[in-house]
Amino acid sequence: EVVLTQSPATLSLSPGERATLSCRASQSVSSYLAWYQQIPGQAPRLLIYDASKRATGTPARFSGSGSGTDFTLTVSSLEPEDFAVYYCQQRSNGLTFGGGTKVEIK
Amino acid sequence: EEQLVESGGGLVQPGRSLRVSCAASGFTFDNYAMHWVRQAPGKGPEWVSGISWNGLIVDYADSVKGRFTISRDNAKNSLHLQMNSLRVEDMALYYCVKDSGPEWIGYPRDAFDVWGQGTLVTVSS
Numbered sequence: 001e002v003v004l005t006q007s008p009a010t011l012s013l014s015p016g017e018r019a020t021l022s023c024r025a026s027q028s029v030s031s032y033l034a035w036y037q038q039i040p041g042q043a044p045r046l047l048i049y050d051a052s053k054r055a056t057g058t059p060a061r062f063s064g065s066g067s068g069t070d071f072t073l074t075v076s077s078l079e080p081e082d083f084a085v086y087y088c089q090q091r092s093n094g095l096t097f098g099g100g101t102k103v104e105i106k
Numbered sequence: 107e108e109q110l111v112e113s114g115g116g117l118v119q120p121g122r123s124l125r126v127s128c129a130a131s132g133f134t135f136d137n138y139a140m141h142w143v144r145q146a147p148g149k150g151p152e153w154v155s156g157i158s159w160n161g162l163i164v165d166y167a168d169s170v171k172g173r174f175t176i177s178r179d180n181a182k183n184s185l186h187l188q189m190n191s192l193r194v195e196d197m198a199l200y201y202c203v204k205d206s207g208p209e210w211i212g213y214p215r216d217a218f219d220v221w222g223q224g225t226l227v228t229v230s231s
Contacts, residue, residue: 032214043221050215087150092214095153
């Protein structure tokens with residue numbers, strides 16, 4: 001089973017700042033990585049799939065990059081609604097989620 | 107609008123059974139694989155089980171294999187999860203999730219593109 005490790009666990013930033021979230025896989029998952037956003041009290045929502053493709057409705061300020069074992073989700077300029085928990089997920093070998101990164105208001 | 111609505115959650119004693127269901131609308135249900143994903147309080151999501159578009163391929167997380175059974179009724183646009191021999195560690199919010207493809211094994215580029223709001227399963231004596 002592929003283990004996904006996300007860092008940092010918590011990111012404290014202000015609106016308008018850039019957020020950079022990391023997801024590292026225990027073995028190569030090629031480009032087969034997705035990112036989800038979860039606002040408290042809501043279900044997760046797909047943001048990015050295939051490492052860099054934005055899902056329908058995902059704002060352009062969200063971008064994904066990486067391949068193999070190292071991936072990054074970047075939010076270019078944080079909006080108030082972006083403060084949430086973000087999870088990465090792979091389905092290259094089994095189907096696993098990372099532990100999450102909480103983006104909180106500083 | 108694509109929508110998934112779960113039902114059937116509740117309080118159950120350890121060792122007992124529970125069946126949760128999901129009603130789908132707003133998309134062609136039998137074109138897509140479907141999954142159950144659970145999330146314990148304060149934890150990340152955990153994939154539980156998946157079923158292909160035609161019901162012929164099913165798979166389970168090791169933690170529930172042999173105890174849970176996933177099924178679908180394409181005529182009724184519904185997904186089900188029969189949970190037997192429930193344990194305290196099965197307590198979680200159970201989400202019904204739509205896949206963006208017809209299967210997931212061999213379709214690594216696809217993802218979970220529609221989620222329900224979840225149904226809470228509490229396992230306690």
